Amino acid sequence: MILPGATIGMIGGGQLGRMFVIAAKYLGYNVLVLEPGENSPAGQVADEQIVAAYDAPEALATFAQRCDVITTEFENIPASVLETLSESTPVRPSAAALSKTQDRIVEKDFIRSCGLLPVPYGAIRTRSEVALAIDAIKFPAILKTARFGYDGKGQITVNTPDEVVEAYESHRSVDCVLEQRVDLDCEISVVLSRNENGDTQCFPVSENVHVDGILFQSIVPARVDPDIARAAQVAAKRIATKLDYVGVLAVEFFVTKKAELLVNEIAPRTHNSGHFTIDACVTSQFEQQVRTVCNLPFGDTRLLTPVVMTNLLGDIWGDTQPDWSKVFNSAASKLHLYGKAEARDGRKMGHFCTLADNVDDAITEATKIFEQLSES
Structure with missing residues (x-):
């Protein structure tokens, strides 16, 4: 230790x-x-x-x-x-583990090697591979840069082969993946930790709501079939084991309307959708990262109360900070600000967690607070 x-x-x-x-x-x-x-x-x-x-x-x-x-x-x-x-x-984590998650093409090939299903996709490394990528998917689709894309950056929706070519050229012909849009029921994620002995510990599964490609709210416990939640945790553990990962890792999944579980992305770090753990779990994802990289025993990951985590982007700042009394007036809501000097549209400036006896009440309260902040 x-x-x-x-x-x-x-x-x-x-x-x-x-x-x-x-x-x-x-x-x-x-x-x-x-x-x-x-x-x-x-x-x-x-x-x-x-x-x-x-x-x-x-x-x-x-x-x-x-x-x-x-x-x-x-x-x-x-x-x-x-x-x-x-x-x-x-x-911790190692260079080898990170290298498999830095490139979407490498990452998707790795997901397949784990016996898991990514979203249907085609890889485009050169102009000559565009036609092959189109044959691998059905429209509509999204063209994503293979590297450095997050929070909706480097992504263009495409509906025809000509639009794929145009989007690829607009990305200056860097490596890309062409991902098929799926008939989505919801998005979920699993945050877990894995130590040097190969032991793993999962946090409760989060249900995630995105707006313009950026996470808006995480709802815990996720409103999915318990079998789907367990399958996601098993899949995330398989990924961590195959990576020989040490630290905290997040895996994002798509759940289709046919109840298929597709791996979307792997994040070799703590994750935005795990921020609820600070206020609603015995141990936060950040304490768990400390424990894991320092070879300490895992902390308890039990969920103490239903919770909704709501992101705060620079969009709601305006010329001054929002009226934080809207959060403080909610006794069961907890505000977290990140100390960033400049607020910009789409920039994550903070979040708040709203705790309640059930998920519906937490969603109602969190949504009310967010609307009040947006109007202030």
Whole structure:
């Protein structure tokens, strides 16, 4: 075990890193953040932030020397950086695990290798592969860049072969995947942790509602057939095992109207849809990440109360901050702000969790609060 008093290195300074740092500080750890942007959300609450590029050699050497273990808050870190750090310091998750989730084509091939089903898709690495990709799907579809796409970025809806060609060229002919739109019933996700011994622990399944490609609300417990929820947890565990993953991992699924369970994406980190765990579970996903990377026993993942997590984007800011009294007036709602200086449309600025005796009441209250914030 790596016990309190040790120093954990966090690569990345965003909100996931911030909430990790807070959990680590509660447990008595020191945290050193590596992040190129000054005054980052994670750096604000960490013991120290090294302001440098993720691949800066001198910064990496200092970072590795000062940390007892290193973890991450996002997946688009060059694998070579993690490989370099791992030569002297434990890095969890590994470069090998992250590399399979950084490219949608590689990720979908990996999902198939696990005996699981992704959304029907075709890979496009060159212009000559466009026709083959079109043959692999049915329209309507979505063309997505293979790398660096999240929250709806790098995605274009297409309905004809000509639109696929146009969209591919608009992406400057970078590697892409053409994904078939499915007859969707709902979207769910599983957040789990896996330790070095291969043991896994799942959090309750979350039902996710998206608006314009960005998560709006997570509803827990998910309103799906219990067999579907169990199947999703089993599938997520299989993925983590096949990756030989150490840390916290999220897997997003589509549930079709035919009750098919399709793997959408793998996120090798804590996840937006797991934020409910901070207020509604015995152990949060962020404390669980601390425990897992430090070889501590898992925390209890029991859900204590139904909950709805609602994202707060920069869209509702306007010239001033929203009227937060709308959240505080709801005694069973908990506000979390990320310390970002500039609000922009689509930028995640915070979230709030609304607890209730049942999911319907939580949805009603959370929706009312969000509408009031949007009007303020």
